[in-house]
Amino acid sequence: MKASDLLVACLEREGVEHVFGLPGEEMEDLLFSLRDSDVTFVPTRHEQGAAFMADVHGRLTGEAGVCLATLGPGATNLLTGVADAHLDKSPLVAITAQGSLERLHQESHQAIDVLNMFRPVTKWNTQLDSPDIIHESVRKAFKVAEYEKPGATHLELPEDVAAEETSMQPLPARSDTRFAAPNAEALNRVEALLSDAERPLIIAGNGAVRTRAAGPLQALVDVTDLPVVSTYMGKGAVPDDDPHSLMTLDSGAEGEAASAIAEADLVITVGYDIAEHDPADWGQGDAPLIHIDSEPAEVYEAYTPEVELVADIGRTLEVLADWCSAAKLGFDPDWYADLRASIVTDVxxxxxxxxxxxxxxxxxxxxxxxxxxxxxxxxxxxxxxxxxxxxxxxxxxxxxxxxxxxxxxxxxxxxxxxxxxxxxxxxxxxxxxxxxxxxxxxxxxxxxxxxxxxxxxxxxxxxxxxxxxxxxxxxxxxxxxxxxxxxxxxxxxxxxxxxxxxxxxxxxxxxxxxxxxxxxxxxxxx
CATH class of the missing domain: 3.40.50.970 (Thiamin diphosphate (ThDP)-binding fold, Pyr/PP domains)
Incomplete structure (x- = not known):
């Protein structure tokens, strides 16, 4: 088949339903391949809008949204939405056209180094400089984009490569990569810190929502009566009509959520990304910090965890909930009840x-x-x-x-x-x-x-x-x-x-x- 047909067949194999983007001269083959496929091409009015559409699709579904732009100004316009997905940990695959390979070694109409321009705002990107690497590259783009922590990836398709023939076929899409269970030694340290605490508090971040860990988080909260403060991107990890919710980090007319963090004698972050909210602004006192996430904590003097549980977030919370239940470990909610009541009155x-x-x-x-x-x-x-x-x-x-x-x-x-x-x-x-x-x-x-x-x-x-x-x-x-x-x-x-x-x-x-x-x-x- 033609290379552009293979690329679109790979998108079909990945389950893509919509591609958002703007048409361009150098993507003619790709556009007609999309026309003849089960994928719906959605022409937008600006490439930034296309990237934001792919970004939000990824946030809501956990499956990579796909956006498309031509070379030069099309690619530069796409960049902001791709960067947004990258820092918001939203799975996205960006595809940009490029001029023919034979003219990229010299100054050329609309040709800029798109590959290097996208590199700082993607987890991975590559140029499809041969039709025979498309099947592997598309599979990798989706796997990397969707793998925790998710983000943006980028493929560049030169105009002449798109028109070439290939005998390759799409690779099967697989999503069975799993994180390990939490480390036993680290769990023992967390259990010791919980046993010694009187006013522990959870900060639920983007990852608590993104990894679908809200159920296990709710189970832990129900067993222990721990209060939960969410980041802006962690809203809804615990429902705000739940008596354990203190809404978000800045909620309350008098800064009640921040007061709770300051009063806590143990802070547990769940799926927290530093890019969401600077921990220097929490108002945290000297309470030890436990980091539960799929990646190690960022090195930052304002965020130095006592223990890091780097594992599947949901499984980690399930293990902790089971242990707390067996140990009959619970905490008196009276210490934060008045703060919650004040927040509810304010909103x-x-x-x-x-x-x-x-x-x-x-x-x-x-x-x-x-x-x-x-x-x-x-x-x-x-x-x-x-x-x-x-x-x-x-x-x-x-x-x-x-x-x-x-x-x-x-x-x-x-x-x-x-x-x-x-x-x-x-x-x-x-x-x-x-x-x-x-x-x-x-x-x-x-x-x-x-x-x-x-x-x-x-x-x-x-x-x-x-x-x-x-x-x-x-x-x-x-x-x-x-x-x-x-x-x-x-x-x-x-x-x-x-x-x-x-x-x-x-x-x-x-x-x-x-x-x-x-x-x-x-x-x-x-």
Missing amino acids: QREPSGEAPFTLRDTLPLLREAMAPEDVLISDVGSHKMAIAQNFPTYKPNTCIISNGLASMGIAVPGGLAADLAVDANVVAATGDGGFLMNAAEIETATRLGAEYTIIVFNDDDYGLISEKQMNHTGEHFGTGLTNPDLPTFAESFGIDGYRPTTPEELKDAFDAAIGNGMSLIEVPVA
Whole structure:
């Protein structure tokens, strides 16, 4: 078969259903191979949107999302979304076209060193410089991307190679790689530390959700009455309506979650990635630290574990839960009960006045309008901080926050990917800054018949930067914006647009929009 046909056959063997990307001259063979396959090619309006779609697909499913771009500017535009997947530990396979091999040794139209450009933001990448290596390279790209800790990989397909013939066939896709059980000596040390502790606390990170370890984590918490504080990307690892949940690291009007960490005499991190949240900001005292993860801890003076349990996260938690149960080891929840009660009271506030609303006060109404299994995709900005700290999350992978690279512009394309990946309702929450970065993907969404709700928190400003400048200097500069009439903008795409100005209108807009087709709600915020 032709090399491009082999590549697409390999994608089919990997179970790929959608490839997100932009067409390009140098990928002509690959595009027609996709046309004749069971894989759906989704033409997007910008390569960054395509990469964000693949990124969110990977986060939600655990299976690598695939994005596609041509050489030169196509590849450079793809880079931000690939980097986002890399730092968020989301499995993604990026494919970029390249000019013919015969012209890459010299200065050439649109030709840049894409391979080396992608290398720092991928786990592995290679050029497909022969049709006979495609079957192995595609299998490796998916295996490496999906293997814990997951991330991005990249394949470059030169134009002339794509058109060549090959007799190779796709390799079988296998996902039976398993991590070892926890080390017995390390477990003994952890058990000793737990036996001596009076106020242990768990910090649940991205890995607790990513590795589907929420069930074993819940079992451990139920047996021991340990409190759980989540990172922004660990939201939902333990439901926030569970009495053991202290929500996220920054939750509580008076920093109650941080207070709990400071009061703890033992801190256990589960699937924590330093890129999520700097441990120097935890406010941790002198309590010893236990690291439970699939990889050793990063070397950092603010994060020096007493014991590292490097193994399958879920199996490790199951072993600990069994031991704690047999040892009848439990802890008095009274030491953190008042802190939890204060956090719950804080997150249940509702809007007290008309628009412009505060970001914080709109979230109880949004939570009420969404079912526990509905998925919220948060963009980056002031609203991300409010959502991370104050939006209760009841199931894993139902509040998607980018907090590794933390790139603006992910919500609108991410909402499309989520709509394709899950059966639940999807809400994409964004600020006016992030919204207009990838608003053109609304056209992609309507073309595909997607049905999700976009909420734009509009303050005519890069609000988070203004806030930080004000805190540092008492003034702000370079952050002001002007925006189009957003409901009219939405209607130009053929979708419903809302602009509520009272709490009653806000509630009605959420209820009318969520789960009822494609729509946009502009929420004026101060």
